[in-house]
Amino acid sequence: MRVQFQTSGGIGYFPGLAAPRTIDVDALDDATRQQLTTLLQETDFFNLPARMPSHPGSADYQTYRITIEDGARRHTVNVSDPVPLGPLRQLIDVLRAAAGGDR
Amino acid sequence: MCSPRHSIFCIMPPHILRAIVERGTLEERTAASRTLAVDATFRSLRATATLLRPIAPEVAPQPATKQRTIYTANNQQQLPGTVVASDKNPPAANADPAMVEAFNGLGATWDFYFEVFDRQSIDDEGMPLNATVHYGSRYNNAFWNGQQMVFGDGDGRLFNRFTIALDVIGHELTHGVTQDEAQLQYMFQPGALNESMSDVFGSLIKQRKNRQTARTADWLIGEGLFTPAVQGKALRSMKAPGTAYSDPVLGDDPQPDHMSKYVNTYDDNGGVHINSGIPNRAFYLAAYALDGNAWEKAGRIWYETLRDSALRPNTGFKRFAGLTVSAAGRLYGQGSVEQKSVADAWATVGLTVSSRLTTE
Numbered sequence: 001m002r003v004q005f006q007t008s009g010g011i012g013y014f015p016g017l018a019a020p021r022t023i024d025v026d027a028l029d030d031a032t033r034q035q036l037t038t039l040l041q042e043t044d045f046f047n048l049p050a051r052m053p054s055h056p057g058s059a060d061y062q063t064y065r066i067t068i069e070d071g072a073r074r075h076t077v078n079v080s081d082p083v084p085l086g087p088l089r090q091l092i093d094v095l096r097a098a099a100g101g102d103r
Numbered sequence: 104m105c106s107p108r109h110s111i112f113c114i115m116p117p118h119i120l121r122a123i124v125e126r127g128t129l130e131e132r133t134a135a136s137r138t139l140a141v142d143a144t145f146r147s148l149r150a151t152a153t154l155l156r157p158i159a160p161e162v163a164p165q166p167a168t169k170q171r172t173i174y175t176a177n178n179q180q181q182l183p184g185t186v187v188a189s190d191k192n193p194p195a196a197n198a199d200p201a202m203v204e205a206f207n208g209l210g211a212t213w214d215f216y217f218e219v220f221d222r223q224s225i226d227d228e229g230m231p232l233n234a235t236v237h238y239g240s241r242y243n244n245a246f247w248n249g250q251q252m253v254f255g256d257g258d259g260r261l262f263n264r265f266t267i268a269l270d271v272i273g274h275e276l277t278h279g280v281t282q283d284e285a286q287l288q289y290m291f292q293p294g295a296l297n298e299s300m301s302d303v304f305g306s307l308i309k310q311r312k313n314r315q316t317a318r319t320a321d322w323l324i325g326e327g328l329f330t331p332a333v334q335g336k337a338l339r340s341m342k343a344p345g346t347a348y349s350d351p352v353l354g355d356d357p358q359p360d361h362m363s364k365y366v367n368t369y370d371d372n373g374g375v376h377i378n379s380g381i382p383n384r385a386f387y388l389a390a391y392a393l394d395g396n397a398w399e400k401a402g403r404i405w406y407e408t409l410r411d412s413a414l415r416p417n418t419g420f421k422r423f424a425g426l427t428v429s430a431a432g433r434l435y436g437q438g439s440v441e442q443k444s445v446a447d448a449w450a451t452v453g454l455t456v457s458s459r460l461t462t463e
Contacts, residue, residue, distance in 0.1 A: 008370055008371060009371060009372065010243070010244040010246070010376075011244055011245050011246065011265070011271065011274070011325070011338065011376070012325070012338040012339065012376050013357060013370070013371040013374070013376040013377050014353040014354055015353070015354030015355065015357055016350065016351070016352050016353045016354030017352070017353060017354075018370060018371075054289075055248050055249040055250075056249050057247075057249035057250075057278075057279075057282035057286070058246065058247055058248045058249040058278075058289075059246065059247045059275075059278040059282075059289055059297065059298075059301070060244065060245065060246040060247060060274075060275065060278065061244075061246045061248070062244050062246070081244070081246060081248075081253075082180060082182055082248055082253070083180070085179075085180065085181055089180060093240075
C-alpha cells in the first residue's frame with residue numbers, strides 16, 4: 001500500500017511545505033501500520049467523497065489531499081480544516097506524523 | 104443601502120446626493136456616495152423588507168460594546184473549546200500569552216473598525232467576537248472558519264504561536280468583514296482580493312496600534328511568526344512582494360509584485376495567498392503616495408470599495424482596481440490627488456484603469 005499526503009493552504013503559501021509526500025506503508029512500524037489499517041476501515045476511505053466542502057465563508061484553512069493505492073484500488077480525498085473529531089481526523093494526524101510533520 | 108445612522112440620505116433625491124458627494128464634508132460624502140451606489144443585493148432586499156414592517160415602539164440604541172470570548176481547545180481540535188476569558192472576565196496581563204494576545208488583538212481590531220470606520224464589529228451589528236487558542240498539537244496555522252477565529256501554537260521549530268502577530272489577528276477578523284460585505288469567492292482572483300483585503304486591514308490595524316504612518320510602517324505581514332531558525336522576516340511583504348523569506352525548508356516567497364508575474368496555479372485555491380501580492384503592493388503604493396496615516400485615505404478608499412454593491416463575489420483585479428478609483432473619486436473628487444494616486448498605484452503593478460473613470 002502506498003499513501004500520498006499533501007497539506008496545502010493555510011495563512012500563507014510556502015512552496016517548501018506544499019510538495020506532496022509519499023509514505024511507504026510497508027516501511028512503517030507495526031503499531032503505526034496497524035493503526036493506519038484500522039483507520040482506513042473505520043473511515044471507509046475508498047467510499048469517501050473525493051471532495052468535502054469547506055465551511056461557507058471560511059478562509060486560510062489547511063486542506064489535506066490524501067491518495068491511497070492498495071492493489072487495484074486507488075482513491076483521493078480532499079478535506080479541509082476544521083475536520084470534526086473522529087477517524088478521519090485521526091487518519092490525518094497519523095499521516096501527518098508519518099510524513100514527518102511539517103518538516 | 105440606507106444605514107440607520109444615515110437615514111437622512113434615504114429620502115434625498117439623487118441630484119442632491121451627488122451635490123453632497125461633490126461638496127460635502129468627508130463624512131457626508133462617504134454616506135452619500137454609499138447611498139448613491141445602487142444596491143441590488145439580498146442585503147438591500149432585507150433592508151427594504153425591514154422598512155416596510157409596521158413601526159415598532161422606539162427602543163433606545165444600545166451603546167457599541169465589545170463582546171469578546173476567548174476559548175482554549177487544550178491542544179485538541181474541537182471548536183470552540185472551553186471559555187478562558189471574556190469581556191466580563193478579562194485576562195490578567197501576565198496570564199497565558201496566547202489568551203492575552205488574542206483578547207487584546209480582538210480588542211484592537213474592534214477599536215479600529217469602530218473608531219476609523221464607525222463599524223460595529225464584523226457584521227456592523229455588534230456581532231460577538233470569538234477566538235479559540237491552543238488549537239491542535241503544534242498546529243502551524245490560524246484560520247477563520249466562517250464564524251470564529253482559530254489559532255494554533257505553531258510547532259516551535261518553524262513557527263511561533265499564531266497570536267503573536269496583531270496583523271494576523273486583524274487579518275482573520277477581516278475575513279469575517281469581507282464575508283459580510285462582499286462574499287468574495289475564495290479562489291483565483293476574487294480569492295486573492297479576499298486575501299489582500301485581510302492583509303490591508305490587518306496591516307492598518309497594526310500600524311494604527313503602533314502609531315506608524317504609511318512611510319514609517321514596514322508593511323510586513325506576520326512579523327514575529329517565524330522562529331529564529333527560519334531565514335525570513337515575515338509571511339509576506341506588501342511593500343516588496345516576493346522578498347519576505349528565502350529559506351531551505353519553506354522555500355522562496357512566491358508572491359508576484361506585478362501582473363506580468365501573475366502565477367497561474369490550482370494550488371492554494373488558485374494562488375489566493377500568492378497573487379494577493381499584486382493588490383497588496385497597489386495598496387502600499389497608493390498609501391505611500393498619499394502619505395500620513397494609511398487608514399485615513401487609502402484605507403478609507405479600500406473600505407468604501409469593500410462596501411460598494413458593485414463589488415461582486417466574482418470580481419477580479421481589473422474590476423476591483425476600477426472600483427477603488429471610482430470610490431476615490433466619490434470620496435475626494437474626480438481628478439483629485441487621491442484618485443490619481445490610486446490609479447497610478449494600479450498602473451505601477453500592471454493594471455491600467457480606464458481614464459473614463461478619472462475624468463467623467
